[in-house]
Amino acid sequence: MKPLRTILALAAAMSFSAGFIPADEKAVNPQIRKIVDQVSEDRIKAIIEKLVSFGTRSTMSNQDDPVRGIGAARLWIFDQFKSYSPRLQVRFDKYRVKKQGQRIFKDVDLYNVIAVLPGAKMPETQVLVSGHYDSLNLGNRPAGGAAAGPGTDAPPVPIGERPQPTLEESEKNAALPAPGACDDGSGTAAVMELARVMSQYVFDKTLVFVAFAGEEQGLIGSSLLAAKSHLEKQVIEAVLNNDIIGTDVSGNGRTGNTSVSVYSDETADSPSQQLARYTREIAERYIPSMKVNTVFLGDRLGRGGDHTPFQWEGYGAVRLSTPNEIYANQHRVTDTLENMSVPYTARVARVNAAVAASLALAPRAPIVMREPRAPAAAGAPTAAGTAPAVPAAPQTAAAPAPPRRPSPTISRGRSGYDALLQWKPAGPDDNIKGYTIVIRATTSPYWEQEIYVGKVTEYTLKDVSIDDAKFGVKAIGNDGGESLVSAYVYPPRLKTEILTVQ
Numbered sequence: 001m002k003p004l005r006t007i008l009a010l011a012a013a014m015s016f017s018a019g020f021i022p023a024d025e026k027a028v029n030p031q032i033r034k035i036v037d038q039v040s041e042d043r044i045k046a047i048i049e050k051l052v053s054f055g056t057r058s059t060m061s062n063q064d065d066p067v068r069g070i071g072a073a074r075l076w077i078f079d080q081f082k083s084y085s086p087r088l089q090v091r092f093d094k095y096r097v098k099k100q101g102q103r104i105f106k107d108v109d110l111y112n113v114i115a116v117l118p119g120a121k122m123p124e125t126q127v128l129v130s131g132h133y134d135s136l137n138l139g140n141r142p143a144g145g146a147a148a149g150p151g152t153d154a155p156p157v158p159i160g161e162r163p164q165p166t167l168e169e170s171e172k173n174a175a176l177p178a179p180g181a182c183d184d185g186s187g188t189a190a191v192m193e194l195a196r197v198m199s200q201y202v203f204d205k206t207l208v209f210v211a212f213a214g215e216e217q218g219l220i221g222s223s224l225l226a227a228k229s230h231l232e233k234q235v236i237e238a239v240l241n242n243d244i245i246g247t248d249v250s251g252n253g254r255t256g257n258t259s260v261s262v263y264s265d266e267t268a269d270s271p272s273q274q275l276a277r278y279t280r281e282i283a284e285r286y287i288p289s290m291k292v293n294t295v296f297l298g299d300r301l302g303r304g305g306d307h308t309p310f311q312w313e314g315y316g317a318v319r320l321s322t323p324n325e326i327y328a329n330q331h332r333v334t335d336t337l338e339n340m341s342v343p344y345t346a347r348v349a350r351v352n353a354a355v356a357a358s359l360a361l362a363p364r365a366p367i368v369m370r371e372p373r374a375p376a377a378a379g380a381p382t383a384a385g386t387a388p389a390v391p392a393a394p395q396t397a398a399a400p401a402p403p404r405r406p407s408p409t410i411s412r413g414r415s416g417y418d419a420l421l422q423w424k425p426a427g428p429d430d431n432i433k434g435y436t437i438v439i440r441a442t443t444s445p446y447w448e449q450e451i452y453v454g455k456v457t458e459y460t461l462k463d464v465s466i467d468d469a470k471f472g473v474k475a476i477g478n479d480g481g482e483s484l485v486s487a488y489v490y491p492p493r494l495k496t497e498i499l500t501v502q
C-alpha cells in the first residue's frame with residue numbers, strides 16, 4: 001500500500017466524507033501473532049525425519065508393510081492429526097484409481113489424509129492448507145523441471161521432451177528409496193504443524209489440513225478431491241498449497257531464506273491472484289522478515305502442483321514454493337533432511353499460519369457480481385461471492401435463450417462521470433465493521449489506495465473514471481480482520497456472429 005500521506009491526499013482531493021483507517025491501525029491480531037510464534041522448527045524437523053523413515057512414500061509402493069511405504073506413512077499422519085486435538089475431525093479421503101499411463105501401472109488405492117477444524121461462525125466456508133505426502137524416486141531419469149542426470153552438468157532436458165519411464169522402470173522405481181524430505185516432506189510437515197498449533201484455537205471459518213497422495217503421478221489426489229468438492233458445492237475460499245518449501249540455497253548457489261514464491265495464475269484479478277495479493281500483505285505484516293514474491297504464473301514453467309486442480313474447479317488457490325530449488329536432489333535418493341533447511345521450512349510454515357488464520361477469522365469477501373436474470377444454464381456461474389466470474393458457455397442454436405451475462409456492480413453513477421461501487425455482504429453481516437474500497441492502476445500488480453467507507457453497501461467516488469483503473473472492495477471485521485478483495489471484473493466480450501445478406 002502507498003503511504004498514508006497518499007491516501008489522505010486522495011481523500012482530500014475527492015472530498016470524501018467517510019472515515020479512514022490510518023495505516024498504523026492495520027490490524028495485527030494478537031491471537032494470530034501467537035499462532036505464528038508457536039510454529040516449531042523442532043517439531044517440523046521431527047515430522048520430516050519420521051516421514052523420511054518410511055523409506056519411500058511412493059503412491060505405487062507397498063501399502064501393507066507396517067513400517068515401509070505409503071501405507072505406513074498415511075497411517076502415521078492420520079494418527080498424528082488425531083493426537084493434536086479431539087476437535088480435529090480426521091479422515092481418509094479414499095479412492096480406487098484405475099491403471100492408466102505409465103505412472104499408474106496398476107489399479108491402486110489412493111488416500112488423501114484430511115483433518116478438519118470446524119469453524120464456529122461460518123462452518124460452511126473452508127480454508128485449505130495442503131502439501132503432498134507422497135514421494136518419488138525416478139531412478140536414472142532426469143529429475144525436476146530443468147535438471148539433467150544426477151550429478152552431471154549435462155544440458156537440461158527441454159520441457160515437454162522429458163522421456164517417459166517404461167512400465168518396467170516404473171515398477172522398479174516404486175520400490176526404490178524415495179526420502180522426499182523437501183519434495184514434499186517439507187510441505188507435509190508445515191501442514192501437520194499448522195494442524196497441531198491451530199487446533200488449539202477457535203476460528204470463524206473451517207480450516208482443512210490436507211496431505212495429498214498421487215501428486216507425483218499427475219496431481220491425482222488433489223484432482224479427485226477438488227472435483228468432488230466442486231460437485232458437492234463445497235465453499236472453499238482459499239487453498240494454500242505447499243510444495244518444495246525446504247531449500248534456501250539453489251543448485252547454482254543462489255541463496256535466500258527470506259523470501260517465498262507464491263504462484264497463482266495468469267488471469268488478471270482472478271480469485272487466485274487476489275489470494276496471492278492477500279498472502280503477500282498479511283504475511284509481510286506478521287512476518288516482516290519474509291518477502292512474498294507474487295508470481296502471476298500458474299506454477300514454475302512446465303511443472304505442476306496440487307493447487308492447480310482447485311483452480312480448474314473455480315476455486316482461488318496458490319502454491320507456496322522456494323525460489324531456490326536443487327533440481328539434482330528432486331525425485332532422488334539425495335532428497336534428504338541433510339540437504340534441506342528446516343529453518344526455512346518453518347519460516348514458510350509461519351507465512352501459512354498468518355494467512356490461514358487471518359482468512360479463517362475474517363469476514364467473507366463481499367459479492368460484487370449481479371445475479372444472472374434468466375435461469376442459469378448448466379455451467380453458468382453461481383452468484384456466490386467466492387465463485388469466479390467466468391463467462392457463460394457459448395450457446396448452441398438448439399439451446400434456450402442465453403442467460404444474461406453476469407456483470408459487476410460498478411457503474412458511472414447518475415452523473416455518468418463518477419465511479420459508483422455497490423456490493424452485498426456474502427452472508428450475515430453482524431461480524432462486519434465496514435468496508436474498504438481499493439484502487440490501483442491497471443498496470444499495477446498491487447492495490448495502491450484504500451478508502452474505508454464504513455458500513456454501507458455502495459459508495460460514489462466523485463469524478464473518478466471507472467474506465468482507467470481497477471476497483472475492488474473488502475469487508476473489515478469487528479476486530480479489524482480483512483476479507484479477501486472482491487474485484488470488479490467485467491467478463492470478456494464474447495464473439496458475436498454477424499448476419500449478412502448475400
Ligand SMILES: [Zn+2]
Pocket residue numbers: 132183184215243244
Ligand atoms: Zn512436489
